[in-house]
Amino acid sequence: MNEELDxxxxxxxxxxxxxxxxxxxxxxxxxxxxxxPAPRAxxxxxxxxxxxxxxxxxxxxxxxxxxxxxIFALHFSMRDPxxxxxxKSAPLSPEVLVELKKQQRMFAELVGTYEPxxxxxxxxxxxxxxxxxxxxxxx
Amino acid sequence: MKMAAGLDIxxxxxxxxxxxxxxxLNLTRDEADTRDLLQELFVKLAxxxxxxxxxxxxxxxxxxxxxxxxxxxxxxxxxxxxxxxxFAAEMISPFAPTNDPDEKVFRENLAAALGxxxxxxxxVVHLKxxxxxxxxxxxxxxxxxxxxxxxxxxYGLDKLRERLRPxxxxxxxxxx
Numbered sequence: 001m002n003e004e005l006d007x008x009x010x011x012x013x014x015x016x017x018x019x020x021x022x023x024x025x026x027x028x029x030x031x032x033x034x035x036x037p038a039p040r041a042x043x044x045x046x047x048x049x050x051x052x053x054x055x056x057x058x059x060x061x062x063x064x065x066x067x068x069x070x071i072f073a074l075h076f077s078m079r080d081p082x083x084x085x086x087x088k089s090a091p092l093s094p095e096v097l098v099e100l101k102k103q104q105r106m107f108a109e110l111v112g113t114y115e116p117x118x119x120x121x122x123x124x125x126x127x128x129x130x131x132x133x134x135x136x137x138x139x
Numbered sequence: 140m141k142m143a144a145g146l147d148i149x150x151x152x153x154x155x156x157x158x159x160x161x162x163x164l165n166l167t168r169d170e171a172d173t174r175d176l177l178q179e180l181f182v183k184l185a186x187x188x189x190x191x192x193x194x195x196x197x198x199x200x201x202x203x204x205x206x207x208x209x210x211x212x213x214x215x216x217x218x219x220x221x222x223x224x225x226f227a228a229e230m231i232s233p234f235a236p237t238n239d240p241d242e243k244v245f246r247e248n249l250a251a252a253l254g255x256x257x258x259x260x261x262x263v264v265h266l267k268x269x270x271x272x273x274x275x276x277x278x279x280x281x282x283x284x285x286x287x288x289x290x291x292x293x294y295g296l297d298k299l300r301e302r303l304r305p306x307x308x309x310x311x312x313x314x315x
Contacts, residue, residue, distance in 0.1 A: 008300055008307065013268040015246055016235040017161035024160075025152060028178045032148050032185035051189060 146188035148181060155198060156181075158270055159205050161233055165265045166209045168230030168254060176208050199272075199280040206262060206281060213258065230254060233265075241313070245306060252302040260295035267292050 092100075156177065163173040180201070184190060194200045232250035237243050253261055262281060266272045274292070278285040300307075 009268065009296065011307070012249065012299065013271075015249060015269075017157075017269055018164060018231075018233055018235050020157050020160040024174060024177070025156070028156070028174075028181050029149060029152060031178050032181040035182045035186050037186060047189075051192065 146184065146191060148185050151184060151197070151201075152181060155201050158198070159201060161269060162202060162262075162265055163205055163209055164231065165233040165253060165261060166206070166258060167212065168233075170231050172212060176205065176212060179208055180204055196276070196279070198270075199276055202266065202270075202280040203282065210258070241310060245303075245310060248303055248306055249299070252299050255302070256295050256298060260291045260298070263288055263291040264295040264299070 159180070160173060160177060163176050164170065167173050167176070183204070190204075191197065191200070232246060233253070234246040234250055237246065253264070256264065259281075263277060266277050266280065267274075272280065274285045274288045277283075277288040277292075281288065283291075
């Protein structure tokens with residue numbers, strides 16, 4: 001039975017198949033050539049290369065990426081919050097303050113609203129002769 | 140004609156077009172449909188050369204693409220061409236024409252018998268008998284388990300044997 005089946009199979013497999021019409025080659029290849037994609041941007045050209053690289057184990061690559069994201073997330077969440085607050089509320093340095101005041105004053109002078117403060121005026125020291133100073137003290 | 144990303148479409152055509160043509164013709168039994176499917180396949184490969192990246196068994200991969208395209212086409216046609224009941228008798232034979240009268244009759248009967256097989260059995264029988272694929276290769280190409288491929292082949296072959304028995308016996312007698 002099996003031998004007969006083998007003979008039958010052999011008989012069938014010996015039947016030659018219809019050959020492909022030869023003129024199809026030119027037409028089909030021309031159609032394929034016409035549909036070729038235009039030169040692409042480097043990023044999209046890179047995509048097939050990347051898929052070739054990642055193809056064997058896409059899940060492993062995705063897992064690795066997930067682990068890295070987790071590490072970054074943990075890193076940022078575990079940073080000392082007080083240092084961030086300190087960074088935010090740190091006082092300006094004296095040099096910067098002086099520079100700022102200087103700029104403020106210059107701006108006020110330009111605008112014409114600059115008036116030295118009363119306290120500052122009081123502090124202005126006008127040298128006088130010693131005799132006058134005595135008179136004042138007496139009066 | 141060297142294609143983008145190193146895909147040589149001419150080489151692919153020269154190496155695989157003939158078996159793909161025979162396979163598609165056996166499935167569709169229509170030369171115009173076969174041509175459309177074959178062109179669609181090569182256009183797809185030219186458009187997306189990366190499809191073949193990392194593929195070791197080109198033939199099996201191309202057979203899978205061709206088979207899927209043929210199934211899609213037959214499903215689309217299924218509802219439209221219900222009138223084509225006399226499928227095997229009307230359609231083109233996948234076998235080469237011959238001048239030998241006995242061979243001619245045998246091939247005509249074989250083509251008709253193949254046409255009567257369900258598509259999934261016909262695909263398996265074709266790839267086993269005329270492409271010489273193993274059940275493992277067949278299974279990979281058609282995306283089915285090897286056991287399913289083997290049982291489909293057996294069922295298909297039994298049907299062919301039953302259908303062709305009188306003719307086959309007669310030819311055997313004539314040969315002996």
